[in-house]
Amino acid sequence: MIPGVSIYEILTVTTLLFFIGIYGFVTRKNLISILLSVELMLNAVAVNFVVINKYLYPDMLQGVYFSVFIIAVAAAETALAISIIINLYRLATSVEVKATETMKY
């Protein structure tokens, strides 16, 4: 509950954040930065949960818990993704998206 800041502003921000994430996902050339964009999306969601929880339903903490779990899962996800990307780098000596276009049609 931040005084003077209505839920709408925050939600607008998070929504922007989410779509920036998507935009980044679709446009980045580098796998790592794509990963970062994914993180952006997830964080947007996490913030969403907290805010909705605090502003609309302050009597329970479901949203907060949820955001905690999101953060944890996101961490795991990132770790896994990074390891796979490293493995890919070992094989393709590149972390560009181009390196992942051998299978198509």
Place this chain on the structure above:
Amino acid sequence: MDFTYTILIPLIPLAVFLILGINALKIKENVAGIVGVGGLLASTILSFYTAFQYFFKVGKVDGVYQTFVEKTVWMNFTDTLAIDMGVLIDPISVMMLVVVSTISLMVHLYSRGYMHGDQGFTRFFAYLSLFSFSMYGLVLATNLFQIYIFWELVGVSSFLLIGYYYTKPSAVAASKKAFIVTRFADFGFLMGVLMIGYYTGTFDFMALNNPAALQDLSSPIMQYSGITFMGFSVITTALVLIFAGGAGKSAMFPLHIWLPDAMEGPTPVSALIHAATMVVAGVYLVARLFPMFYFVEDGIALQVVAYVGGFSSLFAALIALTQHDIKRILAFSTMSQIGYMMMALGISGYGGVEGLGFTASMFHLFTHAMFKALLFLGAGSVIHAVHSNVLQEMGGLRKYLPITHITFLIAALAIAGVPPFAGFFSKDEILAAAYESNRLLFWVEWTVAGLTAFYMFRLYFGIFWGKERVYKHTPHESPLSMTLPLMFLAIVSAVAGFVPFSQFVSPDLAGYTTHIHMNIAAMSVGVGVLGIAIAWIMYKKETDIADKISSAFGFLYKWTYNKFYFDEIYLFVTREIIFKRIAQPFAWFDKKIVDGTMNLIGNSTVDISKKIKGAQSGKVQDYAFAFVSGVVIMVMVFIYFMN
């Protein structure tokens, strides 16, 4: 009186056919001959016994010949409509039995000599028996459908016999032609039968040929006669269609084209099928339904019969003048004589002396069968001797083939209508009948009588007199097995005329007495003798008159020689129109359009999948984009529908 045994008359030849047919390859020639002839002899005896019993034992009951029917259901169409199988014994069927048996027996005997040494001997006799079976069945038929069934069967046996020399392309073509043309006619016949069946509710002759019912428009068989088709009562239409079937079998104009080609068959076959018996089936059919033809709508259908018959006889006679193949000449003369019979039926009345035409027609059928069979068998004997059937390659054969010569002469005189031979009486009656009822047709037939006499004697002189030809090996008289039938038939054709035919056969089954009509007889004999005389002048000695005349009437000659180009017209219709213009486009349409569309559906599916493969680009970001846009589209669609 019980005539059930007559069922054996057809069944015996059937049995023979099955025996010979199933092991055609095993049975030896002489065995086959004996079995075949024996079987037919039995049927013949039965037929004559039947005739004797029918006409003399039973005779007339209160002045009318009885009709005996033995039948059993063969197949049910509906509760009321069914096909029966059975035998119908009345004057004309008995008369036909006699004719068929006699000729068939003679031909069987003759064939034993004529076909001697042919490797298909057994097959030939099997076919002959099949034909005899079918013909008997046709003659004895109790209803339209039965007659149609055996009608088809005689057609197929004729097909088999014409194509007997199946390695000869011309024979194959002829047999095909014969079958298909008659089949085409049978299409009409069948339609007629269907119409009769539907509108009168029965196929049975006894029910159909009931004059009282036919004249009373409320009777069950005439109840629908009010319905008209192209201005005629449906019944009339049906009768005309049925006559079309008959015309096909009897080679009436314009369905006659198959008959000359049919001469490709062995000569005995031509004698049996294409001269004496099968080709007159059409006449028999009309005679069978004569009451219907006569009473329905005052015999409009009968008019058709008369004119078609009359025209055909003239048409055929003209063609016969110029042909060179002796069998074809005989074939055309057959056609013309059948035209006579049709015409006679056509102009006949019903009761008493009125029915002279009917009687005459049947009488002529009877006598004609005898002498025309004789002519063919004689011709066969000639061909057997000189191994050719072209007139130009013959001449002066009378001293080589004395018996054949005499018998042939008798037959020729008979057909030319010279008294006291059989032809004279029947032809005289026909002309008399025509004179009474239709002058135009009378004069036509009178001319035809002259023409007949002329071309017959052209043939006769051409073969047996004229200039001596050089033959590869000198011709010799045929064996007894062949000449015996000739002599027998010669005697018959000489005396058959004295049978008091009208006593036995008349439309109303009552019978009556006829006398020679002197003036008409004089006219017909006169024109006949005239024809003979001209032939004598032109062909007795080797002269060039014939060529002069033929060149004088150049194009007329060419026309008649080419049978008025009828074959060509038919060829054009079948080859050019039906095959090229109809069937071929159909085949194309099927291959390209119908099948094409089916394949198109399949191929286009595959093509689409080729086209869209790019979507699976392998770029994870494209996938993401697709994912997001998928969501967006869903949302937009939802918004569109909700608001």
Place this chain on the structure above:
Amino acid sequence: MDILSLFITVPVITILFLTFTKNLQQVRIVSLVGMLIQLGMSINLLFAYFKERAVNTDMMVFTKDYVWFESFNIHYAIGVDGISVALLLLTSIVVLAGVFISWKVTDLSKEFFISLIVLATGVFGFFISIDLFTMFIFYEIAVIPMYLLIGIWGSGPKEYSAMKLTLMLMGASAVLLVGILGIYFNSNADGGPLTFNLLEIAQVNIPFEAQKLFFPLTFLGFAVLGALFPFHTWSPDGHASAPTAVSMLHAGVLMKLGGYGIFRVAMYLLPLGAIDWSWFFIILSSFGVIYGALGAIRQNDLKYINAYSSVSHLGMVLVALLMMNKTAWNGAILQSLSHGFMTALFFALIGMIYERTHTRDIHKLGGLLKVMPFISAIYIIAGLANLGLPGFSGFVAEMNIFVGAFENADLFRRVATVAVVSAIVVTAVYILRVVGIMLMGPIKNEEFNDLPASTWYERYGVYLLLIPIAGMGIAPLWLSDMILDSLTPFIARF
């Protein structure tokens, strides 16, 4: 085990035995014995039927009913009437003949006979079942083995033909399935439970709209199998590529499923729809009659000729079915039977000729009557039977069709009738064309002179098919009366 279920179990057992066979000889013996038993059973069934019919006046006799999927009210329900009895007899005879004819199949023979008998099982099942669901299952079971049979043992462009045939028939079954489901979900129109059972549905009066919607679907679904114009194109290619026995079975029996299904399902269950749509399908099918006949005139491949003549003959069946009276229907059933025997006989003979001369092009053949008299003579007989010569089954069937079709007095049906009748002429033309070119005339190819004569199994196969053709043609009364009597419940619906 009841008398009818045996018709499925015996083939299945035969198949099981086949899987354990070691060599070609065993394969032949097993399949022959199995199918002999099958034939024996159908003959036995025929007499049993007559005996039963004398005391039992139900539409279907020997009915058995086992619940299968309770919640859908799907049953394994079986029963027969005169029609199905006749068709069962046809099937078992043709299958047995097929076994004889394919005696010489050596490549993967075990698999061949297995698939052949699987096909037969489907057909048997189809004819005995009175539950739409089981009917549909058997229908597809009968269709699918064709792919392997044509694809593996066929000739010519076999992969193309096999795929085309399978897909077109499956596409048809797509339409059919919609129709069947439509019937099912309207079978509670009178408030009863939903059911697939033919007899129960027949008691319900399905609303007219539903009938109008689902009749064409059901009709088409079956009619494609019945080679209705313009969905016939699978049949010429399929037959041309298929091995002999398969063509026999397919043209002789499988295509009959179409007409039977149309009659038993589409028309019996949806009479109003049938009346409403008949004009349209009469146009198609009567056109198909002429079309097939004319198509046959121009073909040079024996199998194509026969395939197109099948299109024409089965077109007659469809027309007759749509003519809506007992006589025509009787004709249709008889035509199904007679065409089944005749076309099977034709394909058998074609197979023999091809086996010897290695060509099916009639212009390459000639004068066969001299070199292989038995086969050629039978071919001529079959041809004459095919063009409806009295004394053979074709005549009986066609006359029933014609008379029945003629019962309709309105102009439209009259025209259709005349068109159909006129086919007898065209038929004669193409039959005689083949006979003239191929069997008669001089011998075209000297090698033909020393061709082997027909073997015992070929003769058995041929006789097996020839006897019923002649039998039906000479003494049709018992058969046609049996069928006529079974038609009463159908006519009652119209």
Place this chain on the structure above:
Amino acid sequence: MDFSSLLLMRHEFVLTAILLLMIVGEIFVSEKNKKNLVFLGIILFAIHTAIGLLPLADGTLFGGMFKTTILTHFFKSVLNIGVLILLLQSGDWLRDKVAGQQKASEFFILIFSSLLGLYFMISAGDFLMFYIGLELSTLPITALAAYESLKQKSSESGVKLILSAALASGTSLFGITMMYATSGSLFFDAMTITASNLTILGFLMFFAGLAFKISLAPFHFWTADVYEGAPISVASYLSVISKGAAAFVLMILLFTLFRPLESIWINLMYGIALLTMFIGNLFAIRQQNLKRFLAFSSIAQAGFILLGLLSVDKLGATTIIYFIMIYVFSNLGAFGVVQAISNATGKENIDDYDGLYRTNPKLSLVMLLALFSLAGIPPVAGFFGKFFLFMAAASQGYYLLVFIGVVNVTIALYYYLLVVRAMFLRKSENSIPHFNSKPMMRLGLIITVLGILSLGLYSPLYEYIFEISNSIFKL
């Protein structure tokens, strides 16, 4: 508190136990015995499957976060059997190819944890549990997709999978937040779903995430690539187990939680079903690699599953579960054969199968049955599954959709027959030589074949599902 209630989580506990056992084994078993861990894992899982079949009471735990009903119980057993077959089929591969690299037990650990995730997803009672289950089922598989660390394709598929998965989960989470905002709770029972715009927006985004897992068009693009790159057992796990579970969950959620939005998602399913069927089939037609081929075919199958959703009642639920069950067996059969051949020869293209029947008749017959079952040809099970789905759709009067569906069956039949053609019709001199498949593989295939042959004809099974599928509405 009474711990006996925890027995409701029997599946989860037993599986966790096995999981830990495997880890322990991984740690303590000596190098040369690592191979035998494969047997250990399979045997343990077999035991787990057996235990799973024991009856289980309905009930909820953790205040409704975790629910189990006879239906979920049944479905978990289906998944167990599926995984068991899958393990049997990949056992030889693990022993011969992988065990050398000391990674055999990892495979089990990851598979089991993913399965655990599916369990939680299935019996989730609120979105948190659901989310955890979802991620827990996805992440290990992404690791497994990249399992063959020496193959670039494998890593590539791993990358593609994890990135797309992240995107998907992100999207669905965002949707969840919206629904949370409108309904004020994350507990399914406590949530009051109303057809407000925000809720529907949220639902759609959430659905996208689930659709990704079921690989419905247009969220399916990852499928083919991942399947191709990943090891076959992983591909088959993705296409059979996780897809099936996700479809099951989708059904439960739509039928219970999102019932208020029925009018909306019915149309949505209608459209998606059409799209998915066509996309799947049209792409499958021209595939050469069997893994891609099966990927697209499984997409098409998913499209058929949606037909069942159109009738929101017992019938729909039953047909869907029944179909999934049959689909598990059929697809495992197909994948099994592909794996057997790929293990023996490394060949994965349709052309390589030319003349297979003449060299390996048994395998070809298994493949034939599996493909016919996928295509829906009687009398094998697939036919019944499809037919009943069509009945479900038709029962609501969607005849047009049914028709299109059957047309798609025909298209599908075409490409399945292409494989049959290669195996049976074609002859080839360099066709795959004869080989005897390993005992475990053989066992796995035999089980699938038995399933394919019996499941359809044995009606009591369907009736049983029909009985228990009531409980879905009690959730």
